[in-house]
Amino acid sequence: MTENPIKMLLVEDEDDFRESCARWMRRKGHDVSTAASGAEALGLCEEESFEVAVFDMNMPGMSGMELLQRVHQDKIEMEVIILTGQGTIETAVSAMKLGACDFLSKPCSLGDLEHHCELARDRGKLRRENKQLKEIISRSKPALEMVGESPVMKHVIKVVQKVAPTDKPVLIQGESGTGKEVVARAIQQNSAMADKPFVTINCAALPEQLVESELFGHQKGAFTGATSDKPGLFEIADGGTLFIDEVGELPLSLQPKLLRVLEDGSMRRIGSHKERTVKVRLIAATNRDLSDEVAAGNFREDLFYRINVLSLQLPPLREREGDIDRLIDHYLPVPWHIDDAARDAMNRYSWPGNIRQLINVIQRATILADGNDVTLDDLPSEIANCTDVPSDRSNDQDVSANGSAHQAAPLPPSLKLDDVAKTHVLYVLDKENGNKAKAARVLGIHRRKLYRLLERFAGNECKEESVSAVE
Numbered sequence: 001m002t003e004n005p006i007k008m009l010l011v012e013d014e015d016d017f018r019e020s021c022a023r024w025m026r027r028k029g030h031d032v033s034t035a036a037s038g039a040e041a042l043g044l045c046e047e048e049s050f051e052v053a054v055f056d057m058n059m060p061g062m063s064g065m066e067l068l069q070r071v072h073q074d075k076i077e078m079e080v081i082i083l084t085g086q087g088t089i090e091t092a093v094s095a096m097k098l099g100a101c102d103f104l105s106k107p108c109s110l111g112d113l114e115h116h117c118e119l120a121r122d123r124g125k126l127r128r129e130n131k132q133l134k135e136i137i138s139r140s141k142p143a144l145e146m147v148g149e150s151p152v153m154k155h156v157i158k159v160v161q162k163v164a165p166t167d168k169p170v171l172i173q174g175e176s177g178t179g180k181e182v183v184a185r186a187i188q189q190n191s192a193m194a195d196k197p198f199v200t201i202n203c204a205a206l207p208e209q210l211v212e213s214e215l216f217g218h219q220k221g222a223f224t225g226a227t228s229d230k231p232g233l234f235e236i237a238d239g240g241t242l243f244i245d246e247v248g249e250l251p252l253s254l255q256p257k258l259l260r261v262l263e264d265g266s267m268r269r270i271g272s273h274k275e276r277t278v279k280v281r282l283i284a285a286t287n288r289d290l291s292d293e294v295a296a297g298n299f300r301e302d303l304f305y306r307i308n309v310l311s312l313q314l315p316p317l318r319e320r321e322g323d324i325d326r327l328i329d330h331y332l333p334v335p336w337h338i339d340d341a342a343r344d345a346m347n348r349y350s351w352p353g354n355i356r357q358l359i360n361v362i363q364r365a366t367i368l369a370d371g372n373d374v375t376l377d378d379l380p381s382e383i384a385n386c387t388d389v390p391s392d393r394s395n396d397q398d399v400s401a402n403g404s405a406h407q408a409a410p411l412p413p414s415l416k417l418d419d420v421a422k423t424h425v426l427y428v429l430d431k432e433n434g435n436k437a438k439a440a441r442v443l444g445i446h447r448r449k450l451y452r453l454l455e456r457f458a459g460n461e462c463k464e465e466s467v468s469a470v471e
């Protein structure tokens, strides 16, 4: 009995030959399905996936070659061996061109058939792994250095080291730009799955309809535009880690499907009846309070408990004592310097966009500065003119809405609230290079609310324009 059974499909119209091959392969421990025609074989391929298929070339109705063509067209993934009574070089070449991986002439010994099937299975496995690696390389970035020696960050690093070796789901919560993805990668790098896929998806960055197809894949024809079968990220991450960013944005309608795959690893591509099993460690992140979302009915309670087995709260940058200086030194390229006044201003500022914002400010400063010295003049005015006292030195300060110790300079009373909001929203959008999902996260509002605000601002502008035109 083999220790490594092949899941295979044998398509042969001659009943005796088909059944004797199948019996022999089953006795060897392989998982064999049989079909007496091409049409029957295609039906089976819709229900199940196979590692290897053996097609007889000469069958009434659909020939082995036509069947191979259909498999190729429908992008059914399996290794195909063609079996023929008249093994000519030309037929072999045509079959290979159509994607067959091997060719066997009848009569062949059953031992030969098994050997060729094993080779095909191994080749298919390598091909899939190769494809998977390419996907992962194109999606993933190298592990990033976690800068931070503040007591709160030392605590975070300790928790990361504790949770990483388990294969349990982890929920990372924290404001936008605090490094949730960096921490997710650190967890994966310190886990037993470090050399396995790390695949990411950001639910806020994708339209609702696309999230399901990205996560679970789809079958050809499942919806307009589904021109071929596509594996989902759960399949791509199989054996490794899936990082779902902004999990709070996951449409309510999709949440049962996520719960199911987390519970028993089973899932189906959109439009497919075929049940697939995956083993994936989930790391989810959110900049919202998910328990509030549960209370508001936007997030299923059972899913919340499922993903919140281990949780980690990332502190905002303003609460990381001493880390602003470390991050400035880390991100300021050699041979740049920053003067004390600029450094102090950066230490006073409350960084609503956290580390991401700090990196942008440094990049901007190195573009604007003369020579290699960053001064106050090279910082955005809200930082250069910031009069805040850093949170660690301001226990008796007022606490602003975003939790920072904040004493904002009063604005001229003549300003309308809408104008202030518009200026701030457009400023953040500009900072995020027009990326609305990111801007919404920095602003702490839902993406759809940002769209509504932008529409309103655009509407106001139109009204203003038409008013001045009338005037």
Ligand SMILES: Nc1ncnc2c1ncn2[C@@H]1O[C@H](COP(=O)(O)OP(=O)(O)OP(=O)(O)O)[C@@H](O)[C@H]1O
Residues within 6 Å of the ligand: 144, 145, 146, 147, 148, 174, 175, 176, 177, 178, 179, 180, 181, 182, 183, 245, 285, 287, 355, 356, 359, 438, 441
């Ligand atoms: N501890 C850290 N040390 C150095 N760089 C960091 C650290 N944490 C985050 N960064 C950098 O800050 C930027 C934002 O980090 P990241 O994308 O992980 O944040 P996030 O919390 O996932 O943001 P969002 O909620 O917007 O998705 C990245 O460029 C990342 O490399």
